[in-house]
Amino acid sequence: MTQVASVAPVTRRVRAYFAPVNRSAGLPTLFDPAQLGRFPLDTPPAPWVDLGWVSGFTRKCVTKVDALRAGAPAATVGQVRSEIEATVALEFEVWGRLQATLASGSQQTNLLTTVTGAAPNGSGGVAAAPVPLLTGTGLASTATSLNVGTAAAAGFSVGSLVAVDVDYTGQLGYIGTGVSAAYVQSASAVGSDINYVRRVTLNVGVVAAIAAGTLQLASPLSAGVPAAGMQVSQLAGFCDREGASFFQEWSALFVMAGAQGDRILYHYPRLQAMQGSAEAAEALAVPLERVRLAAAFRALPVKDANDGESVLCFRSYLPAALRGI
Amino acid sequence: MQNAKDTFYTMLQGRLAILNPSRTRVLRGVVRPATLVDENELPTAWIPLDAFRLQWTRLQVTSASPLPLVEMECSIQYATDGSSGNGGMDRGRLLAAMDAELATALAAEPHTVAKMNYATAGAGVAPTAMGTNVFWADPVFGAASTVGERMERTATVQVFANQEAGEL
Numbered sequence: 001m002t003q004v005a006s007v008a009p010v011t012r013r014v015r016a017y018f019a020p021v022n023r024s025a026g027l028p029t030l031f032d033p034a035q036l037g038r039f040p041l042d043t044p045p046a047p048w049v050d051l052g053w054v055s056g057f058t059r060k061c062v063t064k065v066d067a068l069r070a071g072a073p074a075a076t077v078g079q080v081r082s083e084i085e086a087t088v089a090l091e092f093e094v095w096g097r098l099q100a101t102l103a104s105g106s107q108q109t110n111l112l113t114t115v116t117g118a119a120p121n122g123s124g125g126v127a128a129a130p131v132p133l134l135t136g137t138g139l140a141s142t143a144t145s146l147n148v149g150t151a152a153a154a155g156f157s158v159g160s161l162v163a164v165d166v167d168y169t170g171q172l173g174y175i176g177t178g179v180s181a182a183y184v185q186s187a188s189a190v191g192s193d194i195n196y197v198r199r200v201t202l203n204v205g206v207v208a209a210i211a212a213g214t215l216q217l218a219s220p221l222s223a224g225v226p227a228a229g230m231q232v233s234q235l236a237g238f239c240d241r242e243g244a245s246f247f248q249e250w251s252a253l254f255v256m257a258g259a260q261g262d263r264i265l266y267h268y269p270r271l272q273a274m275q276g277s278a279e280a281a282e283a284l285a286v287p288l289e290r291v292r293l294a295a296a297f298r299a300l301p302v303k304d305a306n307d308g309e310s311v312l313c314f315r316s317y318l319p320a321a322l323r324g325i
Numbered sequence: 326m327q328n329a330k331d332t333f334y335t336m337l338q339g340r341l342a343i344l345n346p347s348r349t350r351v352l353r354g355v356v357r358p359a360t361l362v363d364e365n366e367l368p369t370a371w372i373p374l375d376a377f378r379l380q381w382t383r384l385q386v387t388s389a390s391p392l393p394l395v396e397m398e399c400s401i402q403y404a405t406d407g408s409s410g411n412g413g414m415d416r417g418r419l420l421a422a423m424d425a426e427l428a429t430a431l432a433a434e435p436h437t438v439a440k441m442n443y444a445t446a447g448a449g450v451a452p453t454a455m456g457t458n459v460f461w462a463d464p465v466f467g468a469a470s471t472v473g474e475r476m477e478r479t480a481t482v483q484v485f486a487n488q489e490a491g492e493l
């Protein structure tokens with residue numbers, strides 16, 4: 001085979017991937033395109049999580065470049081970047097827990113099943129007592145199986161949604177196992193609710209089967225094997241709130257697979273939502289509309305370890321084989 | 326361009342054959358998957374039923390690139406009378422099955438295939454891989470039409486390829 005000329009990439013759509021930012025330490029998840037850039041799109045390398053296809057992917061550079069002038073009459077003798085800023089807008093094709101949380105831009109709550117007679121509340125009333133994970137009896141729980149015991153398992157059914165996380169016992173700061181899901185300023189602010197961590201956690205799953213007191217999940221919990229002390233709460237769905245104070249932050253990777261085998265990768269180590277929850281409606285046929293989660297994010301900088309540059313986004317291009325460069 | 330046409334046809338024939346291995350036709354005495362290119366067959370007034378027939382219609386070449394971009398429209402026609410065992414009353418179902426097979430074949434990943442040169446291929450001789458890929462857009466399904474007891478539909482799909490140096 002001989003080398004052929006390079007052409008402009010042609011792509012059908014954009015795939016998005018999520019990785020958590022360690023908010024307490026201020027550490028994003030960095031993606032190395034030199035090592036991992038050719039990963040199969042359906043199986044991203046850990047800890048990256050597939051968010052599915054997105055549409056309307058729009059990057060905007062808001063960096064300001066000003067002229068430095070000198071002399072009389074003034075002439076431009078140089079340029080300076082006075083401000084760096086970048087934004088990303090997109091629409092998720094999937095209404096998953098993670099996608100909805102990122103699009104909402106704030107803490108999203110799990111609508112935990114309530115106790116009987118709970119007073120009505122916009123993000124769910126007082127939650128029912130959680131179910132503990134058994135230890136020392138039966139098989140140990142894993143990321144895909146939760147040993148709750150035969151008696152407790154009777155309270156679940158195939159299709160049940162579950163949140164798995166630790167009890168709230170007065171923790172302050174960022175909470176949520178695996179992904180920082182919310183920030184607690186004081187125990188009184190959350191009513192010292194034992195279920196508060198499970199109320200906001202992104203460590204959720206769907207029960208696909210129940211056998212011998214164990215809940216089999218359809219997909220692994222994002223935080224992996226449950227830690228000691230974690231409990232299980234059932235939920236009805238998710239809720240985000242316009243006006244909530246928390247800023248969700250995530251590490252993002254967007255991939256455009258070129259038709260010729262080339263690949264463009266956009267890596268934003270730190271993205272924060274720059275708008276409240278919104279939707280984009282696409283008219284299908286009267287009266288049907290398809291509703292996508294619409295999101296917009298502002299990039300925050302990181303230092304490139306190679307030269308200390310302050311960077312908002314890394315755009316990488318991996319040419320197809322035997323292409324001119 | 327012929328390489329792109331041959332490559333797309335071979336890809337589609339292969340994918341459709343995997344989806345429904347029993348959809349075959351006897352053509353010139355040989356049992357083949359029921360996907361064919363009209364221009365490659367003997368002219369006939371007879372329309373093969375329960376088969377996918379490809380026709381290459383529109384063509385556009387954009388030369389503002391080191392490798393000119395070729396866009397071809399592939400028209401895929403298929404028709405069914407239903408099965409005789411059911412008195413033809415299953416013709417809608419059989420047309421829907423062909424709709425699903427074609428949609429699935431074209432929607433499957435990847436949406437690209439390496440362009441091959443079949444000019445020198447033959448019995449025991451593999452085609453030659455070229456340096457670029459053939460790729461395509463989503464198909465557009467036309468309205469189903471009914472002629473007597475026959476139901477038929479035409480789907481169109483835009484097929485793209487880069488014309489490589491020296492390629493005709």
